[in-house]
Amino acid sequence: MSQHIGVQLLDAQTLQSLHPLYSPEKGWPLALSPDFKLVASAYDEGDVYSHDGLYSYEARACIVLNDAITGKLLRTRTQSCGLSAIAFSPQGNLLASGADSCGPGMVGGSTGEWTLWRVQSHDLRGPLLSNGDQVSCIAFAPDGKSVVAGVYEGVLKLWNTQSGQLLKTLDVATRRRPFSEIYAVTFAPNGKIIASGYDNNQIWLWDVATGKPVQVCTGHTKAVVAIAFAPDSKVVASGSADGTIKLWDVFSGQVIRTLRAPHGVVHSIAFAPNGQTLASGYGDGTVALWRIK
Secondary structure (H helix, E strand, C coil), rough: CCCCCHHHHHHHCCCCCCEECCCCCHHHHHHHCCCEEEEEEEEEEEEECCCCCCCCEECCCCCEEEEEECCCEEECCCEEEEEEEEEECCCEEEEEEEEEEEECCCCCCCCEEEEEEEEECCCHHHHHHHHCEEEEEEEEEECCEEEEEECCCEEEEEEEEEEEEEEEEEECCCCCCCCCCCCEEEEECCCCCEEEEECCCCCEEEEEECCCCEEECCCCCCCCCEEECCCCCCCEEEECCCCCEEEEEECCCCEEEEEEEECCCCEEEECCCCCCEEEEEEECCCEEECCCC
16 A cells, blocks of 8 residues: 555565556555455545546545456545544455544544444444544454454454444453553454454454453564464464564464564555465555465
């Protein structure tokens, strides 16, 4: 992702650009649908363009939906909240967006929220969180029945996607002061564990059933900003502002391997479906592929 050319789709084998998705000049979170047919991206401000580059309108905050195959702009939706996170449900029917500020000007706003959208109709299913919590990250459970939202104050909130009911609150702040901001969160593929990354350089692993932490992984020297589980749920990878990726054993909490590339902060990581390759994205626009097995 680049602030200058928007979203780029790359061939996973060659890392060659397939086509750019022309988009606002300032973009941050993005998500690829499970069937690889849609790309959703969120923007705080800037000019929104059609896929052919013609000017459309200026937006303070918007969600942009593109066809991942053709690059065509399918839909945009503006809102009053500064967007900080976005995620598709594993079934591809829902899109969750998180905001870290709302109201006039958004920047520095005192409230936040996260919302659920139906992908096909783009209808709003309603804000599930709008009590002043500033959302930093979002992840769906594998079955799509629940979603976890990370709040800047060090709190994870687990919600039922059907009823909107708050199921659990996983709170680092009550266990260790001062609180640490959450930068990344994800479910294990088996749905039993949630991993969260913090600005205190730690990764916490939580038992979904009990809401209690089962491991605290330490070893990074700067904030943890990206997390991903291997397909077998036995290994979790963390990307950090210290420029390293660490692979952790979920059961012991011990480091298995450390990966380093000369590209600075690791902004995103993802495992291939076979678990043998790990992709990482960096602030300088570089994408790296690592052979894990």
